[in-house]
Each structure stands twice: as structure tokens, then as C-alpha cells.
Amino acid sequence: VLTLRDDERAVVAAMWAFRARSENQAAARFARIADRLDALEAPHTLRALARRSIEDERRHRGRCAALATRFGHASLEVELIEAPAPEVAPARLSPERRITYELVAFCCLTESINATLLTRSFAVATEPDSRVAMREILADEVQHARLGWAHLAQSNDRAWVSEHFTTMLEATVPEELRDPRIQSDPSPALRAHGVFARAELREILIECVDGVITPGFSLLGVDAEPIRTWMTNNVRQE
Ligand SMILES: [Fe+2]
Ligand SMILES: [Fe+2]
Numbered sequence: 061v062l063t064l065r066d067d068e069r070a071v072v073a074a075m076w077a078f079r080a081r082s083e084n085q086a087a088a089r090f091a092r093i094a095d096r097l098d099a100l101e102a103p104h105t106l107r108a109l110a111r112r113s114i115e116d117e118r119r120h121r122g123r124c125a126a127l128a129t130r131f132g133h134a135s136l137e138v139e140l141i142e143a144p145a146p147e148v149a150p151a152r153l154s155p156e157r158r159i160t161y162e163l164v165a166f167c168c169l170t171e172s173i174n175a176t177l178l179t180r181s182f183a184v185a186t187e188p189d190s191r192v193a194m195r196e197i198l199a200d201e202v203q204h205a206r207l208g209w210a211h212l213a214q215s216n217d218r219a220w221v222s223e224h225f226t227t228m229l230e231a232t233v234p235e236e237l238r239d240p241r242i243q244s245d246p247s248p249a250l251r252a253h254g255v256f257a258r259a260e261l262r263e264i265l266i267e268c269v270d271g272v273i274t275p276g277f278s279l280l281g282v283d284a285e286p287i288r289t290w291m292t293n294n295v296r297q298e
Contacts, residue, residue, distance in 0.1 A: 089117075093110050096231045130189075171201050218281070
């Protein structure tokens with residue numbers, strides 16, 4: 061096992077703390093999604109999947125926070141209090157369209173990207189504790205992405221989603237891409253913990269969008285062209 065230098069340990073700690081915060085926000089997000097699916101009397105399977113997702117995200121939060129402190133991060137206990145998730149869908153949309161918007165942005169987009177990122181992290185990471193956490197979280201994130209796709213597939217009001225893709229991508233492309241803690245050229249010791257180079261993260265994003273996201277929407281008759289345009293202008297050119 062490769063030894064981390066002190067500054068590298070801090071990077072690993074910050075990475076897990078960053079993830080713990082994302083998991084915390086995801087828990088709050090699913091709590092509201094579950095309530096809204098109940099209120100709209102959505103199919104039982106979708107409501108059950110949303111409820112389960114809340115518990116998954118809380119478990120992920122705990123795992124990530126534990127790893128952060130193990131690598132030297134200060135306690136995250138106070139910081140990780142669940143606050144209500146901010147509204148993302150435009151207020152002018154109907155309640156039905158608002159939940160569709162939220163599920164597309166967070167499940168079809170964010171969770172699909174998370175799952176691809178974790179798949180790649182798991183493939184390169186060799187540090188045993190990181191691998192255990194990644195594998196467990198990955199299996200759940202795949203289910204969370206499915207909630208969005210399943211909801212969209214059973215809805216017959218979805219073509220309009222296309223006009224919001226640009227806004228959604230601006231807000232949901234993983235912050236990791238802009239995270240200053242991501243290294244331009246991580247050492248083998250950092251890579252063993254699943255730390256990526258910025259250029260690699262961009263590649264992963266392209267792989268997910270081209271391989272999963274745009275085909276998924278096209279299959280459901282939702283025009284994915286705004287996604288391709290946004291990727292060309294914001295990700296491919298850098
Ligand atoms: Fe999660
Ligand atoms: Fe998730």
C-alpha cells in the first residue's frame with residue numbers, strides 16, 4: 061500500500077468530506093421527492109424506491125463522514141444537519157411537472173453521473189476501505205438513477221423536459237469538475253484512493269453523457285440535442 065504524504069492525506073480527507081456534504085444534500089432531496097410522489101399518488105414502486113433512497117443517502121453520508129475524519133478531517137457532525145432541499149424547478153410549472161423536473165435533474169442526470177464516477181473510482185482505487193465504501197455507494201446510486209428513468213418512462217408528459225436541459229446541466233454537472241481539490245496530476249498514492257485528474261473527470265462525464273444519458277432520453281422520445289450542444293460548448297472544448 062502506498063503511503064500518503066500529509067498534504068495528500070488532507071486531499072483525501074477533503075474529498076470524503078465533499079462527498080459527505082453531497083450525500084447529506086441528496087438525503088434531503090429524496091425526502092422531499094418521496095413526499096411529493098406520495099402527494100401525487102405516484103406508482104407504489106416509485107414511492108418505495110424514493111423512500112429507500114433517503115435511507116441510502118443517510119448511510120452514505122455516515123460512511124463518507126467516517127472516512128473524512130479517519131483521514132484527518134475535523135468532525136462533520138454539526139455541519140451535516142439535514143436542511144430542506146432548495147427548490148430547483150421553475151415555480152410556473154405544475155406540481156406534476158415540478159416533480160418530473162426534479163427527478164430528471166437529480167436522478168437521470170446527477171445520479172447517472174455519480175454512478176459513472178464511482179464505477180471509475182472503484183476501478184482505479186486500491187485502498188481497501190475506500191473500495192468497500194465505493195462499492196456499497198455505487199450499487200445504491202445506480203438504483204437512484206433508475207428512479208428518474210422509471211418515472212420518466214411511465215409519464216406521458218415528458219417531451220417539454222428538453223427545453224430545461226441547459227439549466228439543469230449548469231446546476232447539476234458534478235461540482236467535482238470545478239472542485240479545486242481535484243489535482244491536475246495526482247500521484248499514484250492519491251489515485252489509490254480514487255482521486256482523479258481534472259482531464260479524466262471530464263472524460264468520465266463525456267462517457268456517461270454519450271453512453272447513458274443522451275441515449276436514455278432519446279429512447280423515451282425526449283430531444284437530447286440541447287445536452288449535446290451544452291457538452292460541446294462547456295466540456296469538450298476545455
Ligand atoms: Fe449517495
Ligand atoms: Fe444517490
